[in-house]
Amino acid sequence: MSADFDVAIVGSGFAGSLMAILARRLGRSVVLIERGRHPRFAIGESSTPLSNLLLEDLADRFDLPWLRAFSKWGTWQAIHPEVACGLKRGFSFFHHRDGEAWSDDADRSRQLLVAASPNDAVADTHWHRPDFDLFLQRKAVEAGCEYQDETRLDHVERDGGAWELSGEASGGPFRCRARWILDASGPDGFLHRQLGLEAGHFQGLPATTGIWSHFTGVHRWETRFPEFQAAPFPPDDAALHHLFDGGWMWVLRFNNDVTSAGFALTPEAAAARWNGDPEAMWNGLMERLPSVSEAFRSAARIQPFQRRSPLPFRSRSATGPGWIQLPMAAGFIDPLFSTGFVLSLLGIERLCDWMEVGEPQEKLDRYGVETLADLDATADLVGAAYRTLGDPESFEALSMLYFAAVSYSECARRLGKPGLAPGFLLRSHPRFGPDIRECLLAAGRAPSADLAALVANAVRPFNVAGLCDRSKRGWYPVSAADLLQAADALESDPDAIRAMLRRNGFDG
Numbered sequence: 034m035s036a037d038f039d040v041a042i043v044g045s046g047f048a049g050s051l052m053a054i055l056a057r058r059l060g061r062s063v064v065l066i067e068r069g070r071h072p073r074f075a076i077g078e079s080s081t082p083l084s085n086l087l088l089e090d091l092a093d094r095f096d097l098p099w100l101r102a103f104s105k106w107g108t109w110q111a112i113h114p115e116v117a118c119g120l121k122r123g124f125s126f127f128h129h130r131d132g133e134a135w136s137d138d139a140d141r142s143r144q145l146l147v148a149a150s151p152n153d154a155v156a157d158t159h160w161h162r163p164d165f166d167l168f169l170q171r172k173a174v175e176a177g178c179e180y181q182d183e184t185r186l187d188h189v190e191r192d193g194g195a196w197e198l199s200g201e202a203s204g205g206p207f208r209c210r211a212r213w214i215l216d217a218s219g220p221d222g223f224l225h226r227q228l229g230l231e232a233g234h235f236q237g238l239p240a241t242t243g244i245w246s247h248f249t250g251v252h253r254w255e256t257r258f259p260e261f262q263a264a265p266f267p268p269d270d271a272a273l274h275h276l277f278d279g280g281w282m283w284v285l286r287f288n289n290d291v292t293s294a295g296f297a298l299t300p301e302a303a304a305a306r307w308n309g310d311p312e313a314m315w316n317g318l319m320e321r322l323p324s325v326s327e328a329f330r331s332a333a334r335i336q337p338f339q340r341r342s343p344l345p346f347r348s349r350s351a352t353g354p355g356w357i358q359l360p361m362a363a364g365f366i367d368p369l370f371s372t373g374f375v376l377s378l379l380g381i382e383r384l385c386d387w388m389e390v391g392e393p394q395e396k397l398d399r400y401g402v403e404t405l406a407d408l409d410a411t412a413d414l415v416g417a418a419y420r421t422l423g424d425p426e427s428f429e430a431l432s433m434l435y436f437a438a439v440s441y442s443e444c445a446r447r448l449g450k451p452g453l454a455p456g457f458l459l460r461s462h463p464r465f466g467p468d469i470r471e472c473l474l475a476a477g478r479a480p481s482a483d484l485a486a487l488v489a490n491a492v493r494p495f496n497v498a499g500l501c502d503r504s505k506r507g508w509y510p511v512s513a514a515d516l517l518q519a520a521d522a523l524e525s526d527p528d529a530i531r532a533m534l535r536r537n538g539f540d541g
């Protein structure tokens with residue numbers, strides 16, 4: 034094949050295919066090039082309120098009602114039941130002691146449940162990526178993208194303002210020319226290698242290792258603990274985290290009996306467990322978590338283990354002459370707090386803004402700066418969280434910063450006031466930005482009570498979710514009262530907040 038395109042997008046994961054669809058809506062000709070073939074296994078599955086809000090906004094802006102359906106569990110189930118996904122009512126965290134069955138005290142000091150939605154209908158989801166990415170790739174073709182899979186690109190060259198990309202496809206040699214290359218091939222991906230780009234570094238983020246797979250037959254964790262019947266949501270209908278000194282485990286259930294599970298480990302914890310055999314590493318980790326391993330006792334692994342070390346990756350720049358890395362190609366931090374989708378979608382939104390007004394260089398430069406700044410802010414938070422892993426009180430305090438920033442940002446956006454929440458995690462906010470940096474410096478260094486006090490002070494002006502409240506003993510439901518009380522913080526009034534809640538299916 035030989036053709037001319039405005040944009041060549043490398044990688045047809047959710048980000049590449051979605052970007053391709055939106056670029057078509059903006060009148061660009063697009064070739065979407067994929068090394069593999071859908072459906073294929075992909076990791077990165079858990080959405081958040083902010084990522085779903087960004088999906089909704091993109092769906093409305095580009096008149097894509099089918100995309101909006103994927104922004105909530107209820108509409109997803111009603112309209113696309115054939116695309117598997119999981120119900121995510123929030124985040125649940127359980128702190129484990131090495132080799133001991135999990136238990137807690139009357140203060141629930143070894144658990145944290147933070148609801149993200151008031152009911153199942155408007156809840157977030159875990160995306161079963163083999164299904165979801167296949168769906169999006171087909172939509173990209175429907176939208177008029179040229180799609181080329183099983184293609185191994187081995188050469189790129191820029192000549193006269195256009196790129197020539199060439200390689201081998203299943204049917205023979207592949208070659209095309211495009212004005213822009215958008216790299217959606219993931220961390221340390223296509224452009225980084227082909228152009229020999231310089232790697233950067235996340236200060237203060239440990240070089241963690243990840244190991245993961247998909248399983249069937251995983252039992253629900255919560256059923257062994259009757260006290261969870263009174264919890265704000267079933268802890269398994271969530272991004273379920275098991276934390277321990279040196280790392281943590283995620284367990285994400287889909288509605289097709291498949292469960293995604295994996296560990297992220299500090300370099301020391303990973304080195305202590307690695308003898309070259311992923312299965313032995315996995316089994317060794319499970320032995321240290323007896324209550325979790327009980328839930329996996331009849332589980333069957335349905336994918337080979339994947340191990341990535343290190344997990345973090347950062348490019349020194351996200352753009353250059355004629356090329357752009359999508360956020361996950363420019364950098365990846367860690368699965369903790371499920372930030373990958375929202376960072377990808379913020380980047381996609383910025384690239385749409387840039388294309389929509391005729392691709393001005395100044396807007397593209399802004400994309401590069403903001404994308405890397407969002408990644409760095411996330412890395413600062415996650416790096417600090419790793420320092421608190423063996424200390425539940427400090428971890429809870431630190432998590433409050435994340436939940437405060439994202440819930441405030443979501444509400445500000447839903448009220449049509451995105452300017453109140455500048456930068457991911459409010460990093461550019463004149464008050465929250467410096468305060469969060471002070472808290473992160475203290476995390477894992479200051480006594481947990483001091484950190485909690487510092488965080489409570491930083492969160493107070495942005496607390497739309499009743500966070501940092503010890504009387505809740507680690508269980509944070511979504512409550513309309515919390516939001517109504519925070520009307521001033523959102524430069525709003527109770528009537529506007531009530532209208533926003535009604536618009537968004539809030540029945541609690």
Ligand SMILES: Cc1cc2nc3c(=O)[nH]c(=O)nc-3n(C[C@H](O)[C@H](O)[C@H](O)COP(=O)(O)OP(=O)(O)OC[C@H]3O[C@@H](n4cnc5c(N)ncnc54)[C@H](O)[C@@H]3O)c2cc1C
Pocket residue numbers: 043044045046047048049066067068069075076077078079080184185186217218219220222223243245295359361362367368371372373374375377
């Ligand atoms: C262990 C782990 C857990 C994560 N958990 C979460 C989470 O819970 N929530 C969240 O929001 N984010 C999570 N993430 C991040 C998430 O994976 C990314 O946000 C998401 O996958 C980004 O999608 P993507 O389309 O950019 O990349 P990918 O899904 O990685 O897709 C890249 C595509 O590019 C193709 N490709 C690669 N190289 C080439 C090449 N040279 N030529 C052509 N095609 C190529 C690949 O085959 C693939 O189809 C996690 C990441 C990891 C590593």
